[in-house]
Amino acid sequence: VRERAAALGGHGDPQAIAATIARWFGDPIPPDLADAAATAQTALEGVDAEGYARTYRLFASADTAHVDRLAELAAPALFMTGSEDRNSTPAMSAAMARLAPSGQCLVLSGEKHMMTIASPRKVTQHITAFLDRTADVAASADAAFDAIEFRRALGSFLTGVTIVTTVDEAGDPRGFTANSFTSVSLEPPLVLVCIAKKALGHQAFSTSRGFAINILSEDQKAASGIFASKAADKFASVIWQPGQTGNPVIEGSVAVFDCDMEQLVDAGDHSILIGRVHDFTHNGAQPLGYCRGAYVTPGLSQEALAAAPPGTEVGAILESEGRVLFLEAADGSHQLPAGHGLGAANDARSLRGKLAAKAIDADLGFLYAVWDDATDASRTHVYYRGTVSAPLSGDGQIRLVDIDRMADLKIADPAVRSMLARYARERTEDQFGVYVGNEVEGEVRPLAKAAPSAAIHSGHG
Ligand SMILES: Cc1cc2nc3c(=O)[nH]c(=O)nc-3n(C[C@H](O)[C@H](O)[C@H](O)COP(=O)(O)O)c2cc1C
Known part of the structure; x- marks a missing residue:
């Protein structure tokens, strides 16, 4: 291809055109391809020779600009070629379809390189069938994916309720209600919480040195409501004090995990704040629960x-x-x-x-x-x-x-x-335990052994 690109002059070259037609349609040209070959020849003769030569040079040298980019092709893609195509071979189409995340490969039996000209109807049929198929898939995916139903389904996971706090750049306390709290790791001790990018506090939390997770008790429903609002001074409604790291610790919480920021992970419309627990406390108060958009009090008053x-x-x-x-x-x-x-x-x-x-x-x-x-x-x-x-x-x-x-x-x-x-x-x-290990080896340890102080000590001492 590079040799051909270099050989192409600025003017229409009848010899080069003849060689191209022979490569595309065969030499001699089979009778059933005579019309297609004539069409291609007319096109090549009528093309702007200089433009053709430039385009051909680009075609010969531009691969490096696109290397590895098929993996980014988000849309469904059809890679189609003819079984007899020596230029764009079936193996090449199959490889491209494998690299594209939603790629499909289609090899038309008996077709050669110029199948778009030789068999336009057949090619068009396959393209329209592909487009119809992907439209059907997209429509059924849309119907299946109802965002409101998705939220409802997520809401059936019974959780606790937390208020996550930090201190912003100006030194002011910031906080929001969250039920996306999860324990992550025992060694090192890690927990996480997700914050919406549209939360007013997102900037403060995502740039903070740390945060505290206050697990709320049955008696803190009102605080949960205030910290879920956009109220200007949420902290006026609670009694709080700075924890060891300076993050606000709210009085009356069932447990508090005071964390240094370990990692900030970008995830869709939320950021995941992963904290390394620096200090924690807990007591025997009854935790507040949340399910299907309503508070639940599992402690039964x-x-x-x-x-x-x-x-x-x-x-x-x-x-x-x-x-x-x-x-x-x-x-x-x-x-x-x-x-x-x-x-x-x-x-x-x-x-x-x-x-x-x-x-x-x-x-x-x-x-x-x-x-x-x-x-x-x-x-x-x-x-x-x-x-x-x-x-x-x-x-x-x-x-x-x-x-x-x-x-x-x-x-x-x-x-x-x-x-x-x-x-x-x-x-x-x-008797549930915590899996401790990595993806190849590990063990399930009973909670009591893995974290004796957290799992067993239940008194106030
Ligand atoms: C029970 C409950 C759980 C919530 N969980 C989260 C959560 O995990 N992450 C989040 O970003 N917002 C959550 N929210 C919503 C935020 O608390 C709310 O958007 C708040 O206004 C954010 O505060 P800000 O905009 O002042 O920063 C939750 C609200 C409630 C009532």
Whole structure:
């Protein structure tokens, strides 16, 4: 091709044209291609010779300008050639179709290089069929991809709610409500949150040295609403103080992860802020949830239960490192801690009062079971599932029993026995861990081993 490009003069060269026609249509020209060959010859003779020569030189030398660019071809692309084409071979078309992300290769049997002139109808049919096909695919993709439905579908993922905070260049606190928080890595400790590029705070967050993630409690719904708004002084509505890194830490949060900026990742209409956790705190408050555009309170208001009818027995399955806390009676039988109502530490008959009397520092998590008494319909039993901080006081009655040994205990109430059997069953199903490793090797570690302080310590100490 380069030789031919160099040989082409400024004037129409009958010999060169004859050689080209022979290359394209064969020599001698088969009778069925005579018309096509004549058309091509007329075109070559009528073409501006200088322009043709320049274009040919460009064709011979311009490959390097386009090398590797097929991968960027976003649109569906058809690479078509003839099975007998020695210039643009089937192998070349197939290679190009492989490189283009939505490339297709089509080889027309028996066709030669100038199939557009020799068999225009056939070529056009294949091109229109390709265009129709891609139009159909695009239309069905449009119909399938409804952005509002997409948001709705995403909303079915039940999340917590956070307020992400930082300090802008002027030294002012900035914050926004986010539920795109995710833990990323244990070693090093990384978390992430996504911020919309159209958020007023995007500039401040994407250029900041770090940020704090405040995980909200059930009591912070109002703050969530304010930080999801464009209010000018969002921080006037909360009590906050600068954390170790200077990022605002909001009082009353369930947990706070104070982070240095580890990496900023550009992702569509959002930026992903990946933070390296510098400092963190957490407590036993009930976290706020969010699902399908509404707040949910998985903790089920303990306050509502505090006012439960006097007959309500409120108990707790309190776990510490795979063992459950029981109180052992003098006759060797075992009971879960329970009282009349949830109450308070100074109400000796209530669950909280009984726990306080034995210096048991418990975090009552979520409601686990509720049932009516089989013999006395006015009595309801309510059990929480929670955690307890070890070590426990030396109270002789307190026993921590391995979950798989609970079935051996003498427990008077059959309803409690069957609840504990369910607990043991579900607890093994729940035993989820964190995959630690890379794409070739790694292991699933139980959360408790991987991050003992975060997973097990539940008290306030
Ligand atoms: C529950 C909830 C979760 C949200 N999650 C995110 C999120 O993950 N990322 C985000 O950029 N915006 C999120 N938003 C919206 C922002 O909070 C909202 O756009 C806010 O106005 C941004 O503040 P700014 O524009 O003052 O920076 C969420 C809002 C709510 C109510």
